Amino acid sequence: MAESDPARDYLIYGVEALKHYFNPRSDVYISGNLWLSYEQGVPDAVVCPDVFVVFGVENRPRRSYRVWEENNRIPDWILEVTSRSTHRTDERDKPLLYAQMGVREYFQYDPSGDYLNPPLRGRRLVETEYEILTPEELEGGMLSIPSQVLGLELRVLTDGRLRFFDSVSGEYLRSPEESEQERIQERIRAEQERIRAEQERIRAEQERIRAEQERIRAEREQLRAEDAERELEQLRNLLRERGINPDD
Incomplete structure (x- = not known):
């Protein structure tokens, strides 16, 4: 023994x-x-x-x-x-x-x-x-x-x-204990890699959402600008109909 x-x-x-x-x-x-x-x-x-x-x-x-x-x-x-x-x-x-x-x-x-x-x-x-x-x-x-x-x-x-x-x-x-520790470390590394990949996916998704929100804001701004331009043109036309020069 x-x-x-x-x-x-x-x-x-x-x-x-x-x-x-x-x-x-x-x-x-x-x-x-x-x-x-x-x-x-x-x-x-x-x-x-x-x-x-x-x-x-x-x-x-x-x-x-x-x-x-x-x-x-x-x-x-x-x-x-x-x-x-x-x-x-x-x-x-x-x-x-x-x-x-x-x-x-x-x-x-x-x-x-x-x-x-x-x-x-x-x-x-x-x-x-x-x-x-x-x-x-x-x-x-x-x-x-x-x-x-x-x-x-x-x-x-x-x-x-x-x-x-x-x-x-x-x-x-390796010893049996070392082999088991290596397997544990390998599982930990794989899980860490999975978490990093998931975090990267989430960051990419957040970036996509921010880009989409920015696009929507830009479109809204464009629509507001176009609406304002139409309203201004309508006002000018109204003034012209009443014989008023809108540029005076």
């Missing part, structure tokens, strides 16, 4: 973000905090990785992952979220076990920064042993290690958060 909120949060992030990323593929299984039995008939031959990815098996729910029931497909990639109670095992025992199993890449991440320096560590299997992957320091102090297995970068951002980065799209894989 996750030892702390950060450990749980990154376990969820790792599983859910990778599930979403590999969702179009039916031959990639992603899970975490699940019993993984790697040797048939040996009850103690079990491990419970925080996040793991297996290529070449059916993407379906499982109660546990038994290697011998999966055509002997072991995880290709594993992430352990290191904590106070697990850091020694994660650093000392699991690299030996995972290398022996044939896990192609093994990553560790320490959310607190208390047990790993730097807080992100990667290993890649070369024949039967792991080669340490040194993080690259990016602009702003971010740390990055590319995963050949996933086709993604693992990055520790300047605020200490772990995120997967897709260099093809140039975007970070």
Whole structure:
């Protein structure tokens, strides 16, 4: 079980973000905090990785992952979220076990920064042993290690958060919470755009009404002027009929 909120949060992030990323593929299984039995008939031959990815098996729910029931497909990639109670095992025992199993890449991440320096560590299997992957320091102090297995970068951002980065799209894989926040923000932006469009329609309608009112006022003024001119002409005619010069 996750030892702390950060450990749980990154376990969820790792599983859910990778599930979403590999969702179009039916031959990639992603899970975490699940019993993984790697040797048939040996009850103690079990491990419970925080996040793991297996290529070449059916993407379906499982109660546990038994290697011998999966055509002997072991995880290709594993992430352990290191904590106070697990850091020694994660650093000392699991690299030996995972290398022996044939896990192609093994990553560790320490959310607190208390047990790993730097807080992100990667290993890649070369024949039967792991080669340490040194993080690259990016602009702003971010740390990055590319995963050949996933086709993604693992990055520790300047605020200490772990995120997967897709260099093809140039975007970070979002957590479920971040995805929901993005959906909410998108709905807010759409509603704001709808309100702006409605306000623009109202302003245009008000402008049309003002123009129509101005036209009506101008027509009324014109009619009044014409009426006044007719009345004046009628008066002049009346004066002429009475023998009076209207211009005197």
